Amino acid sequence: RDHRPEVTVHHSDRGSNYTSLRFSKTLEAQGIRQSLGSVGDSYDNAMMESFWSTLKVELIERDTWHTIEQLENRLFLYIDTWYNPKRIQKRLAYHSPLEYEQLWAAGQLPATGSDAGDR
Secondary structure, eight states: OOOOTTTOEEEEOOOHHHHSHHHHHHHHHTTOEEEEOOTTOGGGGHHHHHHHHHHHHHTGGGOOOSSHHHHHHHHHHIIIIIITTTOOBGGGTTBOHHHHHHHHHTTOSOSSSSTTTOO
16 A cells, blocks of 8 residues: 555564565665564564454364364454454454554544554
C-alpha cells in the first residue's frame, strides 16, 4: 500500500537479511525508518506474540488434525473468515483487522493520538 515516509517504520529481528547494508539502503531510499529489535528481548514482538497466543487458544487447542493439509486449511479459514474480517480488537479501536484496514485506506482513522490510530 502507499506508505507515509515520515511515519512508516519497518521493524524486524536482527536476522542477517534485515541487517544487511543493501536492505537498509533500500528502506532508506523509500523513506522508511528501520527498527531492529534487541537480542533476546520479547517486548519487540509483543503484538505478534499476542496473535500467536490468541490463535493457540481459539483454534489450536480446540481441535485435532490428522494431516498437515487439514491444519493448513483450518488455519486459512480461521484467519481469512474469522480473525481478519470479524474478530474485533481493542488495539484497533474495536474494529476487526479488515475493517480497520478499510477505514485506514479511506482516511477515516486519526493520523496520531491513540494506539489504534498509530501505524
